[in-house]
Amino acid sequence: MTSAGPVRPLDSPPFQNYFRDDAYDEMFDEQGSVRRQYIPLTESFLSLSPDDLRRRKQSADLAFLNQGITFTVYGREEGTERIFPHDLVPRIITHDEWTHIERGLTQRITALNLFLRDIYHEGRILSDGIVPREIVFSCKHFRRQMRGLQVPRNIYITVAGTDLIRLQNGEFVVLEDNLRVPSGVSYMLTSRMVMKRIFPQLFQRCSVRSIEHYSQSLLATLRSLAPEGRPEPTIVLLTPGVFNSAYFEHTYLARQMGIELVEGRDLLTHDDVVYMRTTTGLRRVDVIYRRIDDDFVDALAFRGDSGLGVAGLFNAYRAGNVTLANALGTGVADDKALYAYVPHIIKYYLGEDPVLNNVETFLLTDAAQRQHVLANLDKLVVKAVGESGGYGMLIGPHSTAAQREEFRDRIDADPRNYIAQPTLNFSRAPCLIDAGFEPRHVDLRPYVLFGDKVTIAPGGLTRVALRRGSLVVNSSQGGGSKDTWVLSN
Amino acid sequence: MLSRVADSLYWMSRYLERAEHTARLIDVNLNLMLDESSFSADRRWQRVLATLGDPEGFEFTGDPYVLTHLITFDVANNASIISCIVSARENARQVREQISSEQWQQLNRLYHEVTRNSGDSPTDVQPSDFLQAVISGAQLFHGITDSTMNHGEGWHFIQIGRYIERATATVKLLNVYIQEFWSHPERAMEGTEYLEWIGLLRSSSAFEAYCRVYTNDVAPERILEFLLLNGENPHAVRHAIDCLQLALEAVHGEGGKRRAGPLMRLSGRLQASLEFGHIAEIVEQGVRPYLYEILRQCQEIHDALFQLYINYSIESALAG
Numbered sequence: 136m137t138s139a140g141p142v143r144p145l146d147s148p149p150f151q152n153y154f155r156d157d158a159y160d161e162m163f164d165e166q167g168s169v170r171r172q173y174i175p176l177t178e179s180f181l182s183l184s185p186d187d188l189r190r191r192k193q194s195a196d197l198a199f200l201n202q203g204i205t206f207t208v209y210g211r212e213e214g215t216e217r218i219f220p221h222d223l224v225p226r227i228i229t230h231d232e233w234t235h236i237e238r239g240l241t242q243r244i245t246a247l248n249l250f251l252r253d254i255y256h257e258g259r260i261l262s263d264g265i266v267p268r269e270i271v272f273s274c275k276h277f278r279r280q281m282r283g284l285q286v287p288r289n290i291y292i293t294v295a296g297t298d299l300i301r302l303q304n305g306e307f308v309v310l311e312d313n314l315r316v317p318s319g320v321s322y323m324l325t326s327r328m329v330m331k332r333i334f335p336q337l338f339q340r341c342s343v344r345s346i347e348h349y350s351q352s353l354l355a356t357l358r359s360l361a362p363e364g365r366p367e368p369t370i371v372l373l374t375p376g377v378f379n380s381a382y383f384e385h386t387y388l389a390r391q392m393g394i395e396l397v398e399g400r401d402l403l404t405h406d407d408v409v410y411m412r413t414t415t416g417l418r419r420v421d422v423i424y425r426r427i428d429d430d431f432v433d434a435l436a437f438r439g440d441s442g443l444g445v446a447g448l449f450n451a452y453r454a455g456n457v458t459l460a461n462a463l464g465t466g467v468a469d470d471k472a473l474y475a476y477v478p479h480i481i482k483y484y485l486g487e488d489p490v491l492n493n494v495e496t497f498l499l500t501d502a503a504q505r506q507h508v509l510a511n512l513d514k515l516v517v518k519a520v521g522e523s524g525g526y527g528m529l530i531g532p533h534s535t536a537a538q539r540e541e542f543r544d545r546i547d548a549d550p551r552n553y554i555a556q557p558t559l560n561f562s563r564a565p566c567l568i569d570a571g572f573e574p575r576h577v578d579l580r581p582y583v584l585f586g587d588k589v590t591i592a593p594g595g596l597t598r599v600a601l602r603r604g605s606l607v608v609n610s611s612q613g614g615g616s617k618d619t620w621v622l623s624n
Numbered sequence: 625m626l627s628r629v630a631d632s633l634y635w636m637s638r639y640l641e642r643a644e645h646t647a648r649l650i651d652v653n654l655n656l657m658l659d660e661s662s663f664s665a666d667r668r669w670q671r672v673l674a675t676l677g678d679p680e681g682f683e684f685t686g687d688p689y690v691l692t693h694l695i696t697f698d699v700a701n702n703a704s705i706i707s708c709i710v711s712a713r714e715n716a717r718q719v720r721e722q723i724s725s726e727q728w729q730q731l732n733r734l735y736h737e738v739t740r741n742s743g744d745s746p747t748d749v750q751p752s753d754f755l756q757a758v759i760s761g762a763q764l765f766h767g768i769t770d771s772t773m774n775h776g777e778g779w780h781f782i783q784i785g786r787y788i789e790r791a792t793a794t795v796k797l798l799n800v801y802i803q804e805f806w807s808h809p810e811r812a813m814e815g816t817e818y819l820e821w822i823g824l825l826r827s828s829s830a831f832e833a834y835c836r837v838y839t840n841d842v843a844p845e846r847i848l849e850f851l852l853l854n855g856e857n858p859h860a861v862r863h864a865i866d867c868l869q870l871a872l873e874a875v876h877g878e879g880g881k882r883r884a885g886p887l888m889r890l891s892g893r894l895q896a897s898l899e900f901g902h903i904a905e906i907v908e909q910g911v912r913p914y915l916y917e918i919l920r921q922c923q924e925i926h927d928a929l930f931q932l933y934i935n936y937s938i939e940s941a942l943a944g
Contacts, residue, residue: 200736383720386720412628414630417941
């Protein structure tokens with residue numbers, strides 16, 4: 136039951152700490168009225184007493200804790216496990232917005248996958264001068280071992296998590312691609328599960344598209360990539376182990392898919408075939424959904440000090456006896472310096488303009504751009520190209536002179552290792568802070584699966600910078616998440 | 625099932641059983657201590673420590689509450705209740721996807737319950753409430769395990785760990801009591817000694833069950849028979865070994881072709897010796913050697929189990 140006129144709750148007590156500026160507000164339009172898609176939600180939340188809200192929040196937190204939905208923070212000795220901060224107010228995406236995002240992501244992953252296939256074989260895009268060779272070959276995630284190696288169906292990127300943000304004008308743009316071992320999808324799935332339990336009536340009022348089939352899609356995608364002649368492939372998920380920050384997710388996905396969760400020590404190779412050690416003897420493994428970085432999968436082919444992987448795995452891979460998903464060497468396509476070239480890559484392979492635009496990016500290897508960046512360090516965001524999780528980042532407007540000085544030296548020492556982008560005032564969504572509503576910056580990470588076809592779970596992980604004024608949404612840096620609802624009409 | 629998973633399930637279960645056993649032992653002795661007794665506190669707590677296998681680092685210094693607080697909360701000591709629960713949870717965490725969410729939640733709840741209390745000083749904690757919470761937490765876990773987990777191979781490994789631990793713990797407990805109180809079984813029992821024998825039964829949560837079978841007529845030989853050879857008392861060694869035998873057979877059945885001969889022979893022999901054993905004979909030939917023999921055979925079964933399912937050599941697996 137929605138009222139006819141505009142809904143304007145901004146003057147009501149729960150919204151007394153709410154503020155708006157030139158950032159796009161997911162809930163309110165310029166006039167301060169609630170956007171249409173948020174109306175049923177707003178009405179429901181306003182009908183709850185502060186006590187009721189607090190109680191529901193507690194019951195959600197308890198559900199997360201009891202299910203062990205936690206993540207590990209590096210660099211802290213005590214309390215290595217923390218529950219993932221979760222906000223109760225869902226983020227809503229309309230049907231039309233989602234259709235657009237879906238089209239853009241499909242286009243982007245298709246092009247990036249063609250790019251990977253190309254640079255590890257003929258290298259046409261390099262000969263044609265579209266992407267400079269030095270960007271590719273100087274990337275620390277480029278794997279020369281992959282040259283000429285044939286991967287099943289030519290699919291390199293099986294699972295991608297692309298970070299989108301929304302600019303002032305409401306446009307979704309790509310902030311970065313995660314093409315190696317993107318994580319977070321379990322938070323998307325469990326947060327939905329918890330929300331359904333806590334707000335069952337809300338789901339009935341809004342028609343929210345289901346994301347429940349994600350694990351089936353992932354399994355079907357992995358199965359479609361099995362080596363030839365293995366009609367009933369054995370699929371496993373390879374985890375670095377319990378001390379990995381995403382271990383909860385690995386166990387969760389393995390259980391949801393009904394596949395074995397293995398560690399390097401469970402696997403062994405013999406005559407270029409991979410086996411796992413079971414109570415009934417050795418069993419052949421056909422597809423490995425690996426959640427270990429390239430560097431660590433095989434101590435014989437890559438880092439010799441890795442105890443996480445399987446010796447001889449790369450030879451089995453090269454022999455075509457086992458599929459790795461994602462393929463090795465995909466990191467070259469999510470390098471933050473290469474990112475600047477993605478629009479050209481899309482144009483080159485698909486002959487189309489990008490549906491989703493990039494954020495303006497300065498390459499520090501270019502003398503003129505570097506000059507500009509160094510002169511404006513206090514206004515820009517500088518990121519290390521190979522890092523993820525919000526580590527190795529300088530946010531100009533929030534930085535101290537000493538930090539800027541440090542980054543200036545680092546950039547001078549290794550310009551290839553950094554890029555700079557304008558500090559973006561990306562969109563905010565309402566969050567429940569002490570039984571009142573306050574806006575916080577959010578991004579969106581949809582999960583893209585690519586096997587025999589592209590599948591994208593409607594929604595994704597909305598990450599929130601829960602600290603007031605903060606622009607960093609990473610869980611390792613005080614970020615949290617909220618459920619993401621894609622409406623079906 | 626992955627060998628590593630079997631390994632973790634087995635140890636998860638063993639550690640949890642150990643935590644429950646230790647908690648009950650302490651609870652019973654804290655309680656007995658309140659009754660007037662000719663046994664000095666010193667001897668009582670030495671006996672408790674001996675039952676736990678005299679873990680290094682635990683020493684009775686005069687205050688039972690300090691010692692029990694240590695046995696309960698000393699994270700630095702592997703034998704403490706908290707360490708057992710941490711190890712059980714750590715093993716469960718390694719195989720998070722193999723157990724049901726309900727199992728994990730229960731173990732997690734138990735873990736948080738124990739760690740929440742661990743900062744309190746010995747005088748703050750209500751030991752009895754806390755120990756009861758550990759016992760019922762562990763029992764609840766087993767109930768949840770039975771009703772939410774597939775009774776397949778993983779479940780059987782959980783049973784194996786649980787019953788090997790239980791058999792071992794009961795044998796160790798019996799051993800200590802036999803050593804201290806058995807010397808004159810024919811002479812009439814004094815009041816305090818009577819209490820200690822009841823303490824033994826309570827430590828195996830078998831007092832009520834014993835009364836139902838033998839009435840409250842406490843006789844050491846009957847207690848020995850009840851805790852050793854009874855097939856129906858869930859804490860009796862024979863019952864534990866019966867269950868162990870069933871679980872081993874089930875795992876063997878699922879595995880099929882593997883050569884389980886040596887393992888089945890070991891467990892079958894132990895099971896038969898308990899099933900067909902006679903208490904008078906055992907007493908005649910010496911109770912303690914008999915108990916030692918059971919402990920040795922349990923260790924052999926453990927070793928054979930690991931060699932067959934978990935630590936086997938790759939060469940033999942590829943050849944077979």
